[in-house]
Amino acid sequence: MPKLNLSTRDITQFLQPEHCTSTLEQKLSPNFARSTLRLTPSPYITEKALAKRWEKIGQFTDQDILLDQQTLQNASLYNKNIEHFIGTVKIPVGLAGPLRVNGLHAKDDYLIPLATTEAALVASYNRGAQLITAAGGASAMLINEGVTRTPVFLFESLIDAGQFVAWVVTQYDHFKRIAESTTSHGQLHDINVNIEGNHVYLIFEYRTGDASGQNMVTIATNEVFHYILENSPHTPEEAFLDGNLSGDKKANSHTLRHVRGKKVTAEVHIERHLVEKYLHTTPEEMSRFGQVTTTGAALSGSIGVNAHYANALAALYIACGQDAACVAESAVGITRMEVSKTGGLYACVTLPNLMVGTVGGGTSLPSQKACLELMNLHGNGKAKSLAEVAAVLCLAGELSIVGAFCAGHFSRAHQKLAR
Known part of the structure; x- marks a missing residue:
């Protein structure tokens, strides 16, 4: 019998002989039974919705621990910060x-x-x-300082991508007006272009004032994004609001020499x-x-x-x-x-x-x-x-x-x- 390498031994300690084919199939196959833990349709904080959620979960834990009187009195303050609210967690x-x-x-x-x-x-x-x-x-x-959002546009050819970029670089002032119409704090500071074959990434960089600004720049860029789709003389085959070039919530080396936030x-x-x-x-x-x-x-x-x-x-x-x-x-x-x-x-x-x-x-x-x-x-x-x-x-x-x-x-x- 060939000697097992370390990674194979690690796997086999979890897949013991009792996990035969039929047992694995039984345990790992999809289950389409209706869940008894379905949440209320409304994600908002209302007295009725909150009561219904606790009807579902009250059997599992003490309501007063998560939904103490102070939290209950301030519940409406959380409406813009969370959905399907049930209470608060106290961290030292x-x-x-x-x-x-x-x-x-x-x-x-x-x-x-x-x-x-x-x-x-x-x-x-x-x-x-x-x-x-x-x-x-x-x-x-x-x-x-600067916060980015990076929409991506997909074309059939590099020629189409190049023509699209030639139009984009003439539109900065117009893009700026559209973006800044959505926010009282944010300012569109710069737009950079990254061409990767027939894909074009636009890096929209904003100054966000005293706000952290992730939602702000998303809303502002979304307005420009739709304007581009409706008015560009070179229509992309596909487009997405963010092409994952911004570094949002991910460690990345780009910011070491530049900035995000x-x-x-x-x-x-x-x-x-x-x-x-x-x-x-x-x-x-x-x-x-x-x-x-x-x-x-x-x-x-x-x-x-x-x-x-x-x-x-x-x-x-x-x-x-x-x-x-x-x-x-x-x-x-x-x-x-x-x-x-x-x-x-x-x-x-x-x-x-x-x-x-x-x-x-x-x-x-x-x-x-x-x-x-x-x-x-x-x-x-x-x-x-x-x-x-x-x-x-x-x-x-x-x-x-x-x-x-x-x-x-x-x-x-x-x-x-x-x-």
Whole structure:
């Protein structure tokens, strides 16, 4: 009998002899029986629809846990944020800080609300925040912003595609008027063209003001998209509103040199004695760790190099009403640590893909609004500040976790706080 390779052994441990052909067919075949768990037709939040949903699910769990009195009183506030509503989930929120930010837009000491169920996370960011503040704060600079939607048009030939592009490039001003007629916050900033054989991708880039802007740019681009289909002298054979070139909710390398959302870079200069006091290690050890793990990131095929931006961003996004799925793209970036000329530590982060807003989305829901208000970052004119704060928060987390690895404290902290 031929020797099984590892992947074959892995499969066979699940497909044991008792899973014979007839059993597999019985277990895995489609089941067309009518489900007893069908939801009410209406997805909206009404007293009647809510009661009917709980008639279905009340046997499985305690209604008061998900639909407490405060949630019930505020239920109508969620109508623009969710469908088939049944209640709310309470996630623990902790504070990290004070975090001193010396930014172009954010210039203050901040207490950062972080929503998470991961022990040791808030403690780690709190330590990094206090270190940054003790060092005089981190400098932060928002250097670019833009949110994209990328419709694609399919033609029979490259000739047709080329003629289509020749028409498109004459239409920018008209496209801009159409797109901006749909929004009070958004501005069409640029249109780029990508030709791939007989397919044409148009990259519509917007400035979205204080909103994160994914829905905004979708609605605006949809209007232009239909105008193109109705008025182009070169009719595509097929077309789709998005051709997956935008990077929406996906890690991608394009944004490392460009932008999606808000691009921020932040740095801090930390004297040696502060590294030793707060992190119990040395600038040399942290710099060396950065070099080794950069190689590790390259070997793993990582997009960018960072320790754990996703921890900070997921906790901040959930607390503050951001689209948590955007962490998939926002957590792309680069961390760098070096020994400074004076023997201290220089550390910086660059995040080109921060999808944050202070209006719209979930930012005005009761708990999420309260978290933004803790930082004085709710409402118009605050999104650029929130992006700079988010970047410095990531920097705090990078300092803390690298320090923990260098000092041999990483596992010990989790054992102490998670058990």
